[in-house]
Amino acid sequence: MKYVVLIGDGMADYPLQELNNQTPLQVSHKPHMDEVAHQGINGLIKTIPQGMPPGSDVANLSIMGYNPQKYYTGRGPLEAASMGVDIGNKIAFRCNLITENKGILEDFNAGHISSLEAEILIKTLNKELNTGKFHAGISYRHLFLYDEKISGSFKTTPPHDIVGSPIKDYLIPEDNPPAHTLNNLILDSKKVLENHPVNEERIKQGKKPANMIWLWGQGGKPHMESFKDKYGLKGSTITGVDLIKGLGVYLGLNNINVPGATGYFDTDYKAKGEYGVEALKDHDLLFIHVEAPDEAGHAGDITEKIKAIEQIDAKILGPLLDNLPSYEDFALALLPDHATPIPIKTHTMDPIPCAIYSSLNKGDGVSKYDEFSAKSGSLQLDYAYQLIHKLMSL
Structure with a gap:
């Protein structure tokens, strides 16, 4: 069984007047995301536990299968790990x-x-x-x-x-x-x-x-059991962001360095897709994280957000969907870590749309991937830290 979790950082948004009261996800040309929604099960899930800050650190720790209320100590130590800096007791x-x-x-x-x-x-x-x-x-x-x-x-x-x-x-x-x-x-x-x-x-x-x-x-330095020990899977990450790499270090995941992965608008989407396809050959599970939609949200840039969504769809998700059927069984989860709405230019605690496409399940009748279509899906999942267990139970 092969598993992929594709995270479009900050991809979710609010309806915008400039887009005729639609969200960037609703207006983007994203046939592969819509295909995942159509073939899969959909729903809104919470990535941020109540009372915790809506940051990418908390949200991505949750998506990776760890309850932030138990494991989270702060963003700084995660970024330190990605830089190879042992903080000790500092x-x-x-x-x-x-x-x-x-x-x-x-x-x-x-x-x-x-x-x-x-x-x-x-x-x-x-x-x-x-x-x-x-x-x-x-x-x-x-x-x-x-x-x-x-x-x-x-x-x-x-x-x-x-x-x-x-x-x-x-x-x-x-x-x-x-x-x-x-x-x-x-x-x-x-x-x-x-x-x-x-x-x-x-x-x-x-x-x-x-x-x-x-x-x-x-x-301070967090203490977390490895992903392999917790889930029995050999996992890897692809990202241009130190925070996600730091999570990978603490969880014992293989951080795959992709040339041109910058964590900004100019990131090499095609290379991420190619490295992702290659990584699946010798890993059970792959986290692919793309920062660009979040950067666009912070900048209040609608054009760049739509462009980032469409690039993720065409150059990362497309190749993955072409490749996954070559494995006997697979499951792919598509979601943002949090919303970064254009009007407020920062993160929110809004539930985010999640779609899971599995070779072992049929679709639930949802035809589009966006914040509103997901509401009518059948995915019954409260918090994102339950996602890995959900994928493994399909």
């Missing part, structure tokens, strides 16, 4: 390079700064600031390790949730002693970065400067 924070403008968080990704430019800035931060240690990641996504213990309530805010807001309103509440130190670190980073040659050159080129850091998603 606290790992996700560290964004952001654009600050007159006290406002203008851009949570600093104009998608290049990894080369970012690495230079991270090295400078380590040289000039003496609190903790920074580790360079990809583009605007980096890591910060903090040596001191953090106890009790400690709230940080994802920067993509507060674009256009005053930074001072979303600093870490200082009811916990380390908060003052970390807030100073955030504010002091501007003194280091704003006149850096990298940013001076970016401004000359009409690009947004990466003139401040933002710390969030903190946590």
Whole structure:
């Protein structure tokens, strides 16, 4: 039996006036997604347990078959694992390079700064600031390790949730002693970065400067049983995002590196499809994650979201559907990890559409894959962390 879980990050949305009150999924040309819905069973499921933040970390951990309420400790340690950084007993924070403008968080990704430019800035931060240690990641996504213990309530805010807001309103509440130190670190980073040659050159080129850091998603090292031990399956991941790779490390999955997988609009969809088909030859289960629809949602870009959905359909899902029948039995699940609606430009806790196409089951009469068609399906699944068991029981 072969299993595939295809995750279009942030793919779900709300009806938009610009699309005649339809969602991007409803208007996209996606014959293969519609075929999965037509041949399979459909429904709306929750990827975010009640009371937890609607982040990709929580949602994808859930989709991979682990109850976040039991296993989740924070986003930072997951990204650390993908970078090969053993955090030990330290606290790992996700560290964004952001654009600050007159006290406002203008851009949570600093104009998608290049990894080369970012690495230079991270090295400078380590040289000039003496609190903790920074580790360079990809583009605007980096890591910060903090040596001191953090106890009790400690709230940080994802920067993509507060674009256009005053930074001072979303600093870490200082009811916990380390908060003052970390807030100073955030504010002091501007003194280091704003006149850096990298940013001076970016401004000359009409690009947004990466003139401040933002710390969030903190946590200690999680302890999780391997996917093989939990489900008895040899699994792998294909993604361009450190977060998903980090989950793969902790779960003992094989992270397959695909050339051109960027985690942005320019990701190589065709290569992901080709590597996915190849991975099925010696893996029982494959998670394929595509970040581009989420990036489009954060940017409020309808055109790019539709384009991402159509590229996933044509270049990833199409080849998989062509290949899967060569195996005696198979099951494929199609779903987003969460909604990232264009109107609000951030994640929500809305239930998301899930379609499961199996060689062992007949369809339930749903003919389209979208947020509204799924409501009339027969899939009875409350939470996404039950998905793997569901696939294995078909």
